[in-house]
Amino acid sequence: MNNGDITFHTRKWVRPEDLNANGTLFGGSLLRWIDEEAAIYAIVQLGNGMAVTKYMSEINFVSSAVKGDLIEMGLTATHFGRTSLTMRAEVRNMFTRKSILTIEKIVFVNLGSDGNPAAHGYDCITYDRDRLPMHLKEVDQ
Numbered sequence: 001m002n003n004g005d006i007t008f009h010t011r012k013w014v015r016p017e018d019l020n021a022n023g024t025l026f027g028g029s030l031l032r033w034i035d036e037e038a039a040i041y042a043i044v045q046l047g048n049g050m051a052v053t054k055y056m057s058e059i060n061f062v063s064s065a066v067k068g069d070l071i072e073m074g075l076t077a078t079h080f081g082r083t084s085l086t087m088r089a090e091v092r093n094m095f096t097r098k099s100i101l102t103i104e105k106i107v108f109v110n111l112g113s114d115g116n117p118a119a120h121g122y123d124c125i126t127y128d129r130d131r132l133p134m135h136l137k138e139v140d141q
């Protein structure tokens with residue numbers, strides 16, 4: 001399954017603390033943001049707060065960003081395995097629409113309460129919030 005349609009959800013403002021010695025966006029900051037974005041995507045898709053990063057394929061830093069740029073991050077699920085979810089990621093510059101980074105495969109594994117891989121039971125993308133693991137959050141009324 002791969003519809004190729006990436007929805008760009010999260011936006012970031014490139015600030016001085018996100019820069020490398022060259023004065024452009026530090027790759028480590030970008031990867032931290034992407035990993036968090038992928039974790040949230042996996043939790044929403046798999047309905048489980050215990051999903052962990054297993055694998056990232058080649059990371060292609062296509063172009064850079066500079067201080068003050070606005071960037072947007074997008075992910076889409078490309079494969080639902082038995083215990084895993086594979087995603088494709090892209091980050092682009094909101095001003096120029098130029099691609100900054102692509103990652104063809106980010107694999108998250110769904111864990112059970114024992115910390116071992118567990119079947120998640122899903123085979124398609126949800127565009128809703130119907131799988132949110134609400135039991136993880138105590139709601140005070």
Ligand SMILES: CC(C)(COP(=O)(O)OP(=O)(O)OC[C@H]1O[C@@H](n2cnc3c(N)ncnc32)[C@H](O)[C@@H]1OP(=O)(O)O)[C@@H](O)C(=O)NCCC(=O)NCCS
Pocket residue numbers: 052053054055080081082083084085107109115116117
């Ligand atoms: C996640 C973890 C529990 C998986 O353990 P494992 O022994 O590899 O589990 P399995 O072999 O049963 O594989 C689980 C799933 O991952 C997939 N997988 C395993 N290695 C993979 C790899 N190198 N690339 C892509 N997918 C992989 C398997 O295909 C399987 O998917 P499926 O059930 O949908 O077919 C274990 O590797 C781990 O704890 N890793 C550390 C995770 C972590 O801490 N991440 C945070 C970043 S440091």
